[in-house]
Amino acid sequence: MSQENGFFTVSNVVKVDEGKRDGFIKDIEKKHDVLAIDRQQMNENFLGLLKRDFNTLINYSLLAIVLTIIVFFRNFELTVLTMFPIVLTGVVTAGILYFLGLELNIFSTVVCTLVFGVGDDFSIFLTQAMQKEHTTGKNELPTYRTSIILAVFTTILSIGSLIFAKHPALHSLALVALIGMFSVIIITSTLYPFWFRLLITNRARKGLSPITFRLFLHSMLSFLYYGLGGLFFSLLISPFTKNSRGRTLNFFKLISAKFLTSVLFTNPWVRKKIIKATKEDFSRPAVIIANHTSFLDTLAIAMTTHKIVYLVNDWVYQSPVFGKMVKALGCYPVSQGIENGVDKLKEKIKQGYSLVVFPEAERSYTNDIKRFHKGAFYLAEQFGLDILPIYIHGNSEVLPKGDFIIYDGAITVKIGERIKKEDMSFGLSYSERAKKINAYFRQEFAALRNELEDENYFKKKLFLSFLYKDAEVVSEVEADFQNNKSVYFELNKHIPKDANILHIADDFGQKDVVLTLQQAGRKIFSYIKDDEKRQIAEQNYLVKRRKINYIKNFTEITKNIDILLVSDENFDISSLDKLPETIIFFTKKNNVLNNADYTLKFSYKSLKVFSSE
Structure with a gap:
């Protein structure tokens, strides 16, 4: 018993059944004009408030993460795929803890935020790697996976060492961290690439369009x-x-x-x-x-x-x-x-x-x-x-x-x-x-x-063929089509449906896609000098379904060319040894043909058609 300024505090130990505890406290306060404080109940209320606050903050943070990923990738499906490992990590971690008979306390709950944060970072890295593979065909996953494994390893060494602590709270904290980090590394390095390839990459390799x-x-x-x-x-x-x-x-x-x-x-x-x-x-x-x-x-x-x-x-x-x-x-x-x-x-x-x-x-x-x-x-x-x-x-x-x-x-x-x-x-x-x-x-x-079939007929088909590729590529393809769709439409009228075409290009293959969507019988040999752009063009699923060949030099041409299509403003046409009967420029600059054997047959915006007939 202690006393200060006329206020007495009495501490005592009373053993009461759990069901009678509230009634006992009310009875003491009523009969003795005192304020009864149950420390156990106070601690439980305090922890309950902490858990509720924590759950609220977790929900807000997840919402913020989702909005951030949507803004970053600008795609709902990529956002869902990125969030998939995070959610699955939480489910797996909770399941393992339940199986081992471990309960989350305030300390281990805080550690879960660290695990989710690390999982979120790794998911974003892997989405970028898989998106790059879908865009260019380059498998950069091993590089990202090595970086992720090193990051997980250093995190395990720093936090996992607490597993040897004698204090139960520190031991529990380390155990939750280890389980969570191992779940992160397994899910992000194996299951996530499998699902991404199954739903997106493999469809393109089979000649099937990406889907939403x-x-x-x-x-x-x-x-x-x-x-x-x-x-x-x-x-x-x-x-x-x-x-x-x-x-x-x-x-x-x-x-x-x-x-x-x-x-x-x-x-x-x-x-x-x-x-x-x-x-x-x-x-x-x-x-x-x-x-x-x-x-x-x-x-x-x-x-x-x-x-x-x-x-x-x-x-x-x-x-x-x-x-x-x-x-x-x-x-x-x-x-x-x-x-x-x-x-x-x-x-x-x-x-x-x-x-x-x-x-x-x-x-x-x-x-x-x-x-x-x-x-x-x-x-x-x-x-x-x-x-x-x-x-x-x-x-x-x-x-x-x-x-x-x-x-x-x-x-x-x-x-x-x-x-x-x-x-x-x-x-x-x-x-x-x-x-x-x-x-x-x-x-x-x-x-x-x-x-x-008007100028917008193949618009959705074209845009779908570039779905889930790098945002810069998608934006450039969409802008090019919106600015030149009437030119695409006119171009189709001047190329026979079964023509052999040599295309000198400086794009991501969108012109080849549109030309073969308009007429599937066309065979295109497309020369793109920029290696990265050529690789991106080669990854389009329609290359599997249409007669589109991307070449690195002109010796790879196996057909007699009927049409020369030039859409690269920097290409010098005089570098070609032989010219076909029809030459078409799809450029705003460098579209004048100084050759007496050819006459201008048609002109519309950036489109000029020359013929030797």
């Missing part, structure tokens, strides 16, 4: 809806359609067509449009032919009519998801041979259904129309049917062959004019008609492309 989280999630939802709907039709609807005829079959076909159409409308970032060149109502059966570039082509045709029967491949016919529905709706597998299915197909035609055939036989990676096979035209001859062309535009960009991502864009389906069975201008035999209608289809599809 929104594109991925929306594609998964669309395919999930399609899969569940197909399964529902196969299990519950197909038994009723198996032997149905007349109005009943027509009703089920209408429902299935509406469902297929609804799949396309699950994505609001893909615009849908139908163009009717005539008053076609599909009331008279015909052999419908369409170009084939995407898994979505069958869905696009379903927007036009339900009075159709598809000729499908085996994988569709035997699909466990919608195979039963395909069979019940009367689709025919082409692998069984058209001759063997004449009776079945004739029955469908009598019921008023048209036959849908993709005469290219397989999907194309580009929007080029390939050679037509003769099967569709053989059927038209055998059954005495008209040929009805349907032109599908945009699917090669929305869902390319070999990919599972539905990209932003537009799908346009144009219903062409019937080619009458009596029209002999396309030939007398089905073999001759296949060739001439193939040429006619290409001509009509080219006209449709000219109508739909």
Whole structure:
């Protein structure tokens, strides 16, 4: 007991059950006119306040880190990938501590902030290394990884030595630091590069476009809806359609067509449009032919009519998801041979259904129309049917062959004019008609492309090809396109679709990308003097899909050049031994050709076209 200025302090030890402690304190204060202070409760309240303050500060600091990373990388996906190791480190550290039966105290909690801070730094370093690899192809990860290991090692030596301390608080502090730092080094040096390469780098190496989280999630939802709907039709609807005829079959076909159409409308970032060149109502059966570039082509045709029967491949016919529905709706597998299915197909035609055939036989990676096979035209001859062309535009960009991502864009389906069975201008035999209608289809599809593809059509495709690359590269590519998109559009008109081009460039390959997106048949030999720019251009995923070759010297050219395209203002054209018939300057300076054999044929802004003809 102590006394000061008439105030008495009495210290005592009382053993009370935990549940009776609050009641005991209130009883003492009431009966004896005193202020009772429970030191244990006071300490617990103090620690509770510290933990709450600490949690609040942690949340604020995490928010500040996220905002800082967003500003630094200017990309939501890179921010999430950078934060991934930090969050995972916290989860792993907490899990190990729980498994070992260790509780966080105020000291070890403070150490966690150090661990998270170190993990944040390492994540940013690794993101920069992986981004550099994605941009230039150089693997700088070993250098960054060595620096990170050295930093972790020195931190472990400085803080980890406290593990030998006899005081429990210091021992706990060191143990938490060691567990956290080892978690950081394992996650940042192994798991993080694996995820980055899986989601970003490896797609480009396979010739697939980089994607965003929104594109991925929306594609998964669309395919999930399609899969569940197909399964529902196969299990519950197909038994009723198996032997149905007349109005009943027509009703089920209408429902299935509406469902297929609804799949396309699950994505609001893909615009849908139908163009009717005539008053076609599909009331008279015909052999419908369409170009084939995407898994979505069958869905696009379903927007036009339900009075159709598809000729499908085996994988569709035997699909466990919608195979039963395909069979019940009367689709025919082409692998069984058209001759063997004449009776079945004739029955469908009598019921008023048209036959849908993709005469290219397989999907194309580009929007080029390939050679037509003769099967569709053989059927038209055998059954005495008209040929009805349907032109599908945009699917090669929305869902390319070999990919599972539905990209932003537009799908346009144009219903062409019937080619009458009596029209002999396309030939007398089905073999001759296949060739001439193939040429006619290409001509009509080219006209449709000219109508739909404006100067901004390939903008998103171009920008996606540079996604996740260094911010300076992305900014320069975007600025170049915005300033010169009308020139890109005009340039396309002066280069044939199958030209061999020598391009003298000083960019990151964006001009080569646009030229081959506009026409996939072009073959480009691109000479970029700057090594780093050439390396960046070589890493574009479209180099895997298009005929783009980056050369270090002109001896690597393997084709006769039709077009010389010069977009490097500092290049001296006189250094070339041989010049092709057409020379195009895409420069603001040094774009005058002092050669009497060439005359200026076209000029628009920074574009000048010279020809020797």
